Amino acid sequence: MAAGALVTTAGFGDVLFLGRAENRDIWSLTPARRVPLVQPADIRTVPGRLCRDGRVQIPPDPADAHRIPDGLAAEGIASVAVCFLHAHRNPVHELAFRRLLGARLPGVSVVLSHEIAPEQGEYERSSSAVATAYVARSVESYLAALGRALQDRACPAPLHVMRSGGGICAAALVARQPIQTILSGPAGGVVAARAISRALDRPNLIALDMGAPHRT
Numbered sequence: 001m002a003a004g005a006l007v008t009t010a011g012f013g014d015v016l017f018l019g020r021a022e023n024r025d026i027w028s029l030t031p032a033r034r035v036p037l038v039q040p041a042d043i044r045t046v047p048g049r050l051c052r053d054g055r056v057q058i059p060p061d062p063a064d065a066h067r068i069p070d071g072l073a074a075e076g077i078a079s080v081a082v083c084f085l086h087a088h089r090n091p092v093h094e095l096a097f098r099r100l101l102g103a104r105l106p107g108v109s110v111v112l113s114h115e116i117a118p119e120q121g122e123y124e125r126s127s128s129a130v131a132t133a134y135v136a137r138s139v140e141s142y143l144a145a146l147g148r149a150l151q152d153r154a155c156p157a158p159l160h161v162m163r164s165g166g167g168i169c170a171a172a173l174v175a176r177q178p179i180q181t182i183l184s185g186p187a188g189g190v191v192a193a194r195a196i197s198r199a200l201d202r203p204n205l206i207a208l209d210m211g212a213p214h215r216t
Contacts, residue, residue, distance in 0.1 A: 004037065004038055004042065004077065004078070004079040004080065004081065004130065004133045004134055005038060005042040005043065005044060005072055005075075005077045005079075005080050005081070006038045006042065006043045006044070006080075006081045006082075006083065006126065006129070006130055006133075007043075007044045007045075007046060007068060007080060007081070007082045007083075007097065008043065008044075008045055008046070008082075008083045008084065008085075008122075008126060009045065009046065009048065009049060009083075009084050009085040010045040010046060010047045010048070011045070012045070012083075012085060012122055012126075013040075013043045013044075013045045015083075015122050015123050015126050016036040016038065016043075016123070016126055016127060016130065017033075017036060017040070018123070019033070019034070019123055020123060036127075036130065037130050037131060037134045038081075038130055042075075042077070044068045044071070044072075046060050046061070046064055046065055046068070046084070046097070047060065047061045047064055048060030048061065048084070048093060049085055050084070050085055050086040050087070050089065050090055050093065051086065052086055052089065053086075053089060054086060054089030054090030055090070056090070056092070056093075060093055060096070060097075065097060065100060066100070066104075069100065069101055069104035069105050070104075072101075072105060072108070073104075073105055077108065078107075078108060078109065078137050079108065079109040079110075079111070079133040079134070079136050079137050080101060080108055080109070080110050080111070080133060081111045081113070081126070081129035081130045081132065081133035082094050082097050082098065082110060082111065082112050082113065082129065083112075083113035083122065083125050083126040083129050084097075084113070085122065087112070087113055087114040087125070088113075088114050088117075088118045088119055088120060088125065091112065091114040091115075094112045094113065094114055095112070098110045098112060109133065109136040109137050109140065111129050111132045111133040111136060112129065113125035113126065113128065113129040115176075115177070116128045116129050116132050116177060116179060117129070128179060131179055131182075132177060132178055132179040135178050135179075136175075136176075136178055139174065139175060139178035139181075140175040140178075143159070143161070143171045143174060143175050144175070146159065146171075147159050147171060158170070159171040161174040161180075161181060161184070162181065162184040162185075162187060162188045162191075163180050163181060163184055163187070164180060164181060164182055164183035164184055164187055165187060166187040166188070166190060166191045185209075186209050189207060189209045190207060192207075193205060193207030
């Protein structure tokens with residue numbers, strides 16, 4: 001996967017590591033915690049804050065914001081997740097930072113939390129944005145190559161991809177939001193089983209998803 005980074009509001013750089021502070025094994029003195037997809041050294045923070053209703057309380061510091069792209073470029077970062085406080089209420093700061101990264105680092109994929117998970121909760125939005133950024137470049141490259149291959153074969157049908165909810169969407173959307181497909185395999189199996197059931201006029205069928213073999 002491409003090297004990725006997280007840019008977030010100052011004071012919230014540890015959100016991914018704190019999580020919701022839940023402990024699944026309440027009797028363990030050394031519970032195992034999930035390892036985030038970005039390392040602490042790959043997290044950048046920007047001063048600035050929105051109120052919970054979306055009002056701008058402290059504007060971002062332009063000087064700090066402009067220093068971040070140079071550091072990301074020096075480290076070869078190819079994908080950036082951006083999650084600012086209360087961006088689901090007002091995405092103005094996230095949108096401005098994407099414009100800044102686009103101007104300074106045009107080859108870097110930028111994922112905004114309010115587009116991926118427009119909901120309350122910095123951990124939920126941060127983790128969703130980071131997971132998306134983690135696979136964004138790989139999925140984008142794969143879909144682009146697949147699209148070119150279909151064009152070379154004069155395939156007239158547009159390229160669509162299965163979503164986790166069982167529907168489909170354009171490949172261009174999946175390239176921007178690959179997390180939409182995280183459960184597309186099981187969902188596609190259910191949709192296919194329903195279509196077969198209707199085609200055979202057999203309403204009482206059982207579909208079983210065995211999954212793929214695990215490889216280490």
